[in-house]
Amino acid sequence: AQKITQTQPGMFVQEKEAVTLDCTYDTSDQSYGLFWYKQPSSGEMIFLIYQGSYDEQNATEGRYSLNFQKARKSANLVISASQLGDSAMYFCAMREGIQGAQKLVFGQGTRLTINP
Amino acid sequence: GAVVSQHPSWVICKSGTSVKIECRSLDFQATTMFWYRQFPKQSLMLMATSNEGSKATYEQGVEKDKFLINHASLTLSTLTVTSAHPEDSSFYICSATKGTGRAGELFFGEGSRLTVL
Numbered sequence: 001a002q003k004i005t006q007t008q009p010g011m012f013v014q015e016k017e018a019v020t021l022d023c024t025y026d027t028s029d030q031s032y033g034l035f036w037y038k039q040p041s042s043g044e045m046i047f048l049i050y051q052g053s054y055d056e057q058n059a060t061e062g063r064y065s066l067n068f069q070k071a072r073k074s075a076n077l078v079i080s081a082s083q084l085g086d087s088a089m090y091f092c093a094m095r096e097g098i099q100g101a102q103k104l105v106f107g108q109g110t111r112l113t114i115n116p
Numbered sequence: 117g118a119v120v121s122q123h124p125s126w127v128i129c130k131s132g133t134s135v136k137i138e139c140r141s142l143d144f145q146a147t148t149m150f151w152y153r154q155f156p157k158q159s160l161m162l163m164a165t166s167n168e169g170s171k172a173t174y175e176q177g178v179e180k181d182k183f184l185i186n187h188a189s190l191t192l193s194t195l196t197v198t199s200a201h202p203e204d205s206s207f208y209i210c211s212a213t214k215g216t217g218r219a220g221e222l223f224f225g226e227g228s229r230l231t232v233l
Contacts, residue, residue: 042226043207043226043227043229044226044227045209045211045224047222047224091159103165104150104160104162104211104222105162106159106161107159108159
């Protein structure tokens with residue numbers, strides 16, 4: 001069964017607009033971590049934001065925020081004031097368990113294109 | 117700067133040859149490293165967990181004899197694609213963790229693009 005689901009293969013957004021990338025997850029663990037990564041065409045994985053299952057507040061990192069809806073098992077990424085440089089693939093990932101070595105399961109990814 | 121480095125960043129080889137990819141943690145010791153494979157326009161799929169001083173743990177469906185992993189030191193893990201074939205052409209990425217904490221302690225390498233002719 002798919003543990004991480006990203007239902008938007010591609011998104012097109014006008015520069016300076018906000019964009020929400022969807023991510024739902026499936027786990028029976030009480031302790032888990034949720035990550036978002038950006039992958040530009042160069043291939044490197046750039047860490048954006050992290051949310052632990054026990055974190056009561058939504059994580060924020062600059063223009064990135066994570067809309068964590070635990071009951072719905074969703075962890076959507078919100079990018080405010082999008083920029084042309086935000087065009088890339090975006091992956092949602094989950095680590096089951098808070099402690100321990102960090103093996104991640106990735107979603108299918110969403111290709112975000114920012115139009116000028 | 118990068119804290120996990122992969123080498124080579126890209127490699128082209130002939131079918132039937134073996135290719136070694138290195139993953140180094142530059143300023144920390146990593147008892148565990150992970151190897152992922154990414155086909156074009158697809159997601160990252162975990163291949164194996166590399167443990168320093170012991171055998172790697174492979175994910176279901178990954179051939180152990182095809183993808184040899186050696187974690188000989190706390191800063192180096194190698195992935196050797198043996199008898200490579202065109203279907204092994206892919207982007208291989210490693211990751212390493214400084215510890216057992218949160219996201220800030222997990223780092224990815226730059227990736228290695230393998231093309232088998």
